[in-house]
Amino acid sequence: MTKWMNINGKRVVFEEGETVLEVATKAGIYIPTLCARPDLPSIGACRLCIVDIEGGRGYPNSCTLPAREGMVVRTATPDLQAVRRNILQLILAEHPSYCLVCKEQNDCAKLRHGEYKAGRVIGCYTCSHKELCEIRKLVEYLRVKEIRFPILYKDLPLERDDPFLVRDYNLCILCARCIRACQDVLGYSAISLTKRGHDTKVGTLLEVSHLESGCVFCGHCIDVCPTGALTARGSSWFGTPDRSVTTTCVLCSHGCQMVADARWNKVVNVHPPYELSARREYCVKGRFCIPALMNGRERLKYPTIKRKIIQEEHFPVSWDEVFTYTAEKLKQYKPEEIGILISPSLLDEAIFLLSRFAKKISNHNIVYDDEGLKDLASRGIKVLFATYSTKLFTEIKDLDFLILQDIYESPYPNIADVIFPTTTFTEESGTKTGDDFIKYEINKVVDPPGDALPSWMIVSRLAQIMGLEGFSFDSVINLQDEISRNDPINVPLVPKESFEYMGIPISNKVSELELYLDAKRVLNKSKGESMLDVRI
Amino acid sequence: MSEFRIVEKEECVPNIHKLVVSVPKIAQKTQPGQFILVMVDEKSERIPLTLADWDPDTGTIVFFVQELGLSTTKMAYMEVSDSFYSIVGPLGEPAHLKKFGSVVVAGGCFGLGGIYSIAKELKGLGNHIISILEAKNESLLYYEEEFQEISDEIIFVTSDGSRGIKGHVYDVLEDMISIQKRKIDHIKVIGCNVMMSKVAKLTKELGNIPTYATVSSIMVDGTGMCGACRLTYDGKTRFACVDGPEFDAHKVDWDELIGVRNTAYIREESLSLQNFSPQCRSLTKFLEKNSEKESV
Numbered sequence: 001m002t003k004w005m006n007i008n009g010k011r012v013v014f015e016e017g018e019t020v021l022e023v024a025t026k027a028g029i030y031i032p033t034l035c036a037r038p039d040l041p042s043i044g045a046c047r048l049c050i051v052d053i054e055g056g057r058g059y060p061n062s063c064t065l066p067a068r069e070g071m072v073v074r075t076a077t078p079d080l081q082a083v084r085r086n087i088l089q090l091i092l093a094e095h096p097s098y099c100l101v102c103k104e105q106n107d108c109a110k111l112r113h114g115e116y117k118a119g120r121v122i123g124c125y126t127c128s129h130k131e132l133c134e135i136r137k138l139v140e141y142l143r144v145k146e147i148r149f150p151i152l153y154k155d156l157p158l159e160r161d162d163p164f165l166v167r168d169y170n171l172c173i174l175c176a177r178c179i180r181a182c183q184d185v186l187g188y189s190a191i192s193l194t195k196r197g198h199d200t201k202v203g204t205l206l207e208v209s210h211l212e213s214g215c216v217f218c219g220h221c222i223d224v225c226p227t228g229a230l231t232a233r234g235s236s237w238f239g240t241p242d243r244s245v246t247t248t249c250v251l252c253s254h255g256c257q258m259v260a261d262a263r264w265n266k267v268v269n270v271h272p273p274y275e276l277s278a279r280r281e282y283c284v285k286g287r288f289c290i291p292a293l294m295n296g297r298e299r300l301k302y303p304t305i306k307r308k309i310i311q312e313e314h315f316p317v318s319w320d321e322v323f324t325y326t327a328e329k330l331k332q333y334k335p336e337e338i339g340i341l342i343s344p345s346l347l348d349e350a351i352f353l354l355s356r357f358a359k360k361i362s363n364h365n366i367v368y369d370d371e372g373l374k375d376l377a378s379r380g381i382k383v384l385f386a387t388y389s390t391k392l393f394t395e396i397k398d399l400d401f402l403i404l405q406d407i408y409e410s411p412y413p414n415i416a417d418v419i420f421p422t423t424t425f426t427e428e429s430g431t432k433t434g435d436d437f438i439k440y441e442i443n444k445v446v447d448p449p450g451d452a453l454p455s456w457m458i459v460s461r462l463a464q465i466m467g468l469e470g471f472s473f474d475s476v477i478n479l480q481d482e483i484s485r486n487d488p489i490n491v492p493l494v495p496k497e498s499f500e501y502m503g504i505p506i507s508n509k510v511s512e513l514e515l516y517l518d519a520k521r522v523l524n525k526s527k528g529e530s531m532l533d534v535r536i
Numbered sequence: 537m538s539e540f541r542i543v544e545k546e547e548c549v550p551n552i553h554k555l556v557v558s559v560p561k562i563a564q565k566t567q568p569g570q571f572i573l574v575m576v577d578e579k580s581e582r583i584p585l586t587l588a589d590w591d592p593d594t595g596t597i598v599f600f601v602q603e604l605g606l607s608t609t610k611m612a613y614m615e616v617s618d619s620f621y622s623i624v625g626p627l628g629e630p631a632h633l634k635k636f637g638s639v640v641v642a643g644g645c646f647g648l649g650g651i652y653s654i655a656k657e658l659k660g661l662g663n664h665i666i667s668i669l670e671a672k673n674e675s676l677l678y679y680e681e682e683f684q685e686i687s688d689e690i691i692f693v694t695s696d697g698s699r700g701i702k703g704h705v706y707d708v709l710e711d712m713i714s715i716q717k718r719k720i721d722h723i724k725v726i727g728c729n730v731m732m733s734k735v736a737k738l739t740k741e742l743g744n745i746p747t748y749a750t751v752s753s754i755m756v757d758g759t760g761m762c763g764a765c766r767l768t769y770d771g772k773t774r775f776a777c778v779d780g781p782e783f784d785a786h787k788v789d790w791d792e793l794i795g796v797r798n799t800a801y802i803r804e805e806s807l808s809l810q811n812f813s814p815q816c817r818s819l820t821k822f823l824e825k826n827s828e829k830e831s832v
Contacts, residue, residue: 152675
């Protein structure tokens with residue numbers, strides 16, 4: 001039997017077990033709240049979602065109030081709004097909200113609209129979160145123009161001793177969303193409400209560091225925080241992103257969906273989509289490391305050829321020149337002398353074209369890892385087309401010509417003859433097959449640095465210059481059609497524990513990760529666990 | 537190479553750090569209004585900071601840093617007995633100081649430290665000092681006692697009205713000049729460029745009261761070679777490092793300084809924080825704790 005209730009004079013249907021807030025939200029009726037979220041259990045901490053129930057006493061929280069048959073609810077009576085305004089002012093009195101009552105507010109918003117850096121937040125204009133701030137939205141909704149109570153600054157120390165996380169509990173409004181995400185949804189219990197009364201704050205047991213507290217650095221506390229109290233170091237201070245693109249993380253084969261924020265044509269932040277922000281566990285690599293990994297200063301920008309003028313050096317050249325040069329060289333070798341090494345992190349399109357390329361010019365199977373490369377070397381290859389760099393290159397005895405397609409300058413002795421700069425997964429569109437043969441969509445977020453090209457385009461143009469058939473694709477869509485008409489290729493999966501992307505150790509490029517791994521190893525050792533086994 | 541060791545460090549109010557550094561050569565030669573260029577480490581940028589105080593006898597200098605970007609964050613992470621890579625100074629022209637009569641000394645945010653040395657010297661020259669100290673909230677006011685000592689009058693202004701008058705420096709000035717009709721002979725102001733520009737606009741309208749501002753601009757070498765600190769003054773290009781840092785506030789093109797010069801590198805400044813990783817202090821603390829346990 002359908003159940004009905006009445007909200008603001010509107011008859012709405014509901015199901016047993018739903019709260020009044022859920023019923024109202026489904027019916028498109030807005031009830032302000034700071035602590036409730038659809039994906040977290042409600043605790044009624046902020047008391048802004050109060051409603052008026054006909055025949056009931058006081059104003060109960062709609063987030064914890066079960067809907068009943070025949071209930072008559074009003075959500076925005078003048079009395080309710082007055083109480084809400086009071087509650088919000090009390091919250092604001094313990095949050096650095098001076099900017100909200102400053103008379104220069106409008107001018108300031110024009111001058112300091114975007115990025116602003118600060119050690120810690122002492123007002124909205126220094127807050128990196130100001131555009132997303134849920135408190136500010138409520139201040140606008142309830143039209144709070146003044147704060148009747150003295151604004152107190154708690155003066156708690158800025159907690160930034162841990163890797164990745166910066167926590168400023170002076171901004172915290174004790175909504176406990178972070179605790180519920182950590183404890184109730186993900187089951188870690190790294191943080192909880194500590195101390196009591198006025199001193200209540202979010203913290204770890206016995207105030208140990210997050211490293212020791214069992215925190216896995218998944219970053220969900222940051223994603224659910226309605227204020228700027230929790231931030232990721234390195235991803236704050238960019239203001240409003242120019243665009244946000246939903247794409248998939250390729251650092252392992254798990255296929256986590258993520259949103260990449262771009263500013264000034266650089267990836268500046270990566271976070272889960274809103275719906276997933278408290279539901280799926282993200283790893284430290286995907287949540288925190290992507291911006292720094294993609295934006296390193298040593299990214300390869302221009303194709304180069306090694307030439308000897310005074311000494312052997314790499315000289316930047318045009319793509320046409322490097323392709324013609326490479327094509328000429330490749331034609332001089334027999335199919336059994338050519339090998340191809342593929343990084344399993346490449347997108348499907350690139351792997352498809354590279355394997356087709358391999359069938360045309362080489363007698364050997366394509367290989368995906370160092371083991372495979374050793375095998376190739378033992379078969380006496382003289383030319384290698386590698387899509388990631390490894391220290392094994394110097395160990396291949398008869399290597400005449402090394403073609404390296406890479407994103408970063410090689411950390412190993414650079415013996416490549418030509419270098420093709422390529423894109424990372426945030427700089428190209430395509431698909432990637434992950435666990436269980438699920439195809440994930442990869443969307444371009446930013447332009448690649450310099451002249452770098454997507455890997456499939458490099459192979460396609462090189463093959464066309466060599467005069468090979470079947471490589472002419474004018475777009476990634478055409479190529480995907482072609483892929484769907486062919487047998488799938490079995491690409492080795494990248495495990496979650498892998499700390500490499502395209503042969504580059506991520507910790508080389510992301511100093512925070514290096515710190516995190518070092519710290520975790522030391523902690524593991526002190527617990528008697530294996531040094532290298534860092535669980536993420 | 538000489539050492540620039542931190543003798544004392546304190547975060548007086550959130551984001552504002554007071555640093556006392558031992559640099560005898562600078563301490564002996566500085567005059568009020570001059571500044572130093574500080575490098576935290578070999579790869580860090582050079583940032584200009586106005587000196588708040590110095591003591592030729594102990595050889596120490598005092599300056600205030602507002603934690604903002606990469607270099608200042610690195611400074612915030614430094615501890616007592618850590619050493620800077622380099623400190624160059626004293627640079628710039630000393631402030632324009634003589635017996636004016638009744639002088640308003642106004643400072644806001646990080647400017648409170650910088651204006652102190654000027655106010656102290658002006659007091660010594662026999663001026664009547666009216667100090668106006670601005671902050672967002674009472675919890676962000678600092679260096680109060682020092683100002684009490686050297687001021688004849690002291691006025692506090694806060695954005696939210698939690699201490700003294702609610703408003704800004706220019707509101708107080710407007711009140712003093714147009715309503716109380718007080719005679720002010722000279723105004724010195726240090727703070728953010730926006731505040732200084734508003735003060736300049738106001739005092740120009742209210743009868744051209746001589747107003748001198750110490751501009752904040754990006755600097756690299758501090759000796760007039762690079763031109764990073766250029767600004768338009770009286771229609772001509774001037775360098776804040778050698779022609780300033782104190783300028784007649786009525787002649788500075790504030791819009792250019794705020795909107796063009798000081799925001800020119802905002803993208804690089806923000807991106808430089810992307811891969812910044814301080815020492816993991818929680819690990820250090822953990823190790824210390826463990827070694828204590830073992831020794832027990």
